[in-house]
Amino acid sequence: MTRGIRLWLVAAGGAGLAALLVAACLDLPRFGGDRHPYGDRAVRAALARHTANTVASVNFDQRAFDTLGEMTILFAAVLGCVVLLRQTRDEHRARPAPEPVARPVRRYALLVLPVALLTGLYVIAHGQLSPGGGFQGGVVAATALHLLYLGADYRALERVRPIGLYEVGDAIAACAYLVTGLAGLIGGTAFLANTLLPYGTFNTLSSGGTVPLLNAAIGMEVACAVVVLLARFLDQAVEIESLTGIKTPTDKERGK
Amino acid sequence: MTALMHALPYLVAVWVLLIGCYGLATSRNLIHAVGCLSVCQAATYVLLLAVGYRDDATAPVFSDIQPGSRPVVDPVVQALALTDVVVGATVTALLLALVVQVAKRHGTLDPDELSELRG
Amino acid sequence: MADVVIVVALLLVAAAATCAVLVRDPVRQALVLAVLGVVLAVLFTVLQAPDVALSQLAVGSALTPLLLLLTVRKVRRRARQEGRGP
Numbered sequence: 001m002t003r004g005i006r007l008w009l010v011a012a013g014g015a016g017l018a019a020l021l022v023a024a025c026l027d028l029p030r031f032g033g034d035r036h037p038y039g040d041r042a043v044r045a046a047l048a049r050h051t052a053n054t055v056a057s058v059n060f061d062q063r064a065f066d067t068l069g070e071m072t073i074l075f076a077a078v079l080g081c082v083v084l085l086r087q088t089r090d091e092h093r094a095r096p097a098p099e100p101v102a103r104p105v106r107r108y109a110l111l112v113l114p115v116a117l118l119t120g121l122y123v124i125a126h127g128q129l130s131p132g133g134g135f136q137g138g139v140v141a142a143t144a145l146h147l148l149y150l151g152a153d154y155r156a157l158e159r160v161r162p163i164g165l166y167e168v169g170d171a172i173a174a175c176a177y178l179v180t181g182l183a184g185l186i187g188g189t190a191f192l193a194n195t196l197l198p199y200g201t202f203n204t205l206s207s208g209g210t211v212p213l214l215n216a217a218i219g220m221e222v223a224c225a226v227v228v229l230l231a232r233f234l235d236q237a238v239e240i241e242s243l244t245g246i247k248t249p250t251d252k253e254r255g256k
Numbered sequence: 257m258t259a260l261m262h263a264l265p266y267l268v269a270v271w272v273l274l275i276g277c278y279g280l281a282t283s284r285n286l287i288h289a290v291g292c293l294s295v296c297q298a299a300t301y302v303l304l305l306a307v308g309y310r311d312d313a314t315a316p317v318f319s320d321i322q323p324g325s326r327p328v329v330d331p332v333v334q335a336l337a338l339t340d341v342v343v344g345a346t347v348t349a350l351l352l353a354l355v356v357q358v359a360k361r362h363g364t365l366d367p368d369e370l371s372e373l374r375g
Numbered sequence: 376m377a378d379v380v381i382v383v384a385l386l387l388v389a390a391a392a393t394c395a396v397l398v399r400d401p402v403r404q405a406l407v408l409a410v411l412g413v414v415l416a417v418l419f420t421v422l423q424a425p426d427v428a429l430s431q432l433a434v435g436s437a438l439t440p441l442l443l444l445l446t447v448r449k450v451r452r453r454a455r456q457e458g459r460g461p
Contacts, residue, residue: 003368010281018274025266032261032311039308039330043316046331047323054316054328055426058335070339077346084353123429129319131425135342139433143441203319222342226438229349233445236356242456261378268385272392279396287401287446291408294439295392298415301431302388305422312377315423329423337419341430345438352446359450 050199051208056128059135060214064192067214068177071221075174078225082167085232087240094241098153109151116144124219128208134215138222146230154238163231166224173221180213265306273299286355286365290348297344301337308333377421384418405443412436 029035046057059067087093120141127133148157181192189195192214200207272295279292308330314321316331359365362373391411398404412435419428 007282010278014274014277017277018270021270021273022267025263025270028263028266028307030262031265031306032309034310034327036308036310036330038332039310039316039328042330042332043328047318052317052319053426054318054331055334055338058331059339063332063335067339070343074343074346077343077350080350081346081353084350084357129317131315131317132429133338133426135338136426136430136433139342139345139430139438143433143437146441225346229346230438230441230445233349233352233442233449237445237448237452242360242453261382264382265385268389271389275393275396284399285401287443287450288399288404291401291404291443292396294408294435295395295411298388298392298411298435301415301427302385302418305419305424305427308424309422313423315425317425334424334427337424337427338430341427341434345434345442348439349442352442355446356449359453363454365450 047202049194049209049211050202051211052129052203053127053131053133055131056133056211056215057208059133060128060211060218061194061208064181064194064214067218068181068192071174071177071218074221074225075170078170078228081229081232085236087235091240091242093239096154096238098155101151101153106151109147113144113147113151116147117141120144120223124216124223125205127215127219128211129203129205134218134220135222138219139226141219142223142226142230145227149234154234157234161227161231163228166227166231170221170224170228173217173224176217177214177221180210180217184210265309266303269299269303269306272296272302284366284368286358286367287352289367290351290355293351294344294348297340301341304333304337380421381418384414384421387414388418401443401447405440405447408443409436409440412439 042058042062043054045062046054049057049061051057051061120137120139122137123132123140124134124137127137145161146157148160184193184196185191187196194209194211197209197213199209206212276292276296276299279295280289283289283292310327310329313327313329316328316334355365358370362370364370364373388411391407391414395404395407395411398407412431415435416428416432419425419431
């Protein structure tokens, strides 16, 4: 198929899709309307279980099974990346030489690093009370760790980041989520049902039954997953070189 | 103003989705195509949160307001969008890993050249 | 008043998304995507979704552009290595 025909096809399909979607939009309930049957019920259920952040309650209590699915996608995606970006036989590692970092950059990065890391952990820990939770805090904490790459150099980052440990951590967190779910089953109710622990006092750290546990498991999982992902991509971008690319200059020299 | 507000957020979501699809179809670089895909993803978040919005309501977090004192927006759609933001990023990473593999095997990132290679 | 802010944020999102698609160079696209991430985070905050805004800010403005840039660097480095050959 030539480029011209394909563009015409895209234009025709896009126009049809646009017409249908616009027609659907004009028929949707008014933006900002007052009828939210699911939302109202979710809020009531969250308050009944003493979880101040309704979104966390939906994620880790009312729709915990759905989050298990999301976590599986995340785990599978990370696994796929690790397999795809591994070092193959025709590649080798070239250690990058440490490069001098501008002083203000170093100072700023090393200053922000602990603050950002702490913010990430705080966001994870307070997931069931204030906006935040395992998903957001995990990403913040994991990206914060990589400020070390800006502030110091790649080797310093590698020293505080034994990838194997984070890969194990990822798997353990996934297992912890499952085990918490199974504990509900053993406790006599249902898989991932939030009936195991007392709901606690509203608006305190230990409120919400199993919500904080599942939240922490997701936080660990996401943080480990993002660290592993970034590590693999950094490895490919900075260290791993293909052998064929290195061989050619020597061949050339031999030719001289 | 009000007539416009009834559907504008939905129409913006439609626009973002369509422009992302256009970029995907005309992209000459697989990395650029992955970026366009993340634009398409953003459209779903805009649509979901627009569906859940309620006029004069506040965020569905009760750590600083008395439950029942104010209307809140729909937390269900927020939970859907929230998990997808993070999981979508890891799927983007998987796609980029595939792009790196394509570059290694074929030495090009142009979809047109790639289909010629296969044929 | 809230309506005006929402309309402005929506139009900014539409503009940033259009830019992100029309910029063809992957490096520049990554930067525009970071801007899109920030604008989306603003829109979500205005729509009273601080949870989603927080994750969008972390993912959209930091993680995704970083992954895109690292991929570009890997691919270009490879191309340079092969360019050195005969």
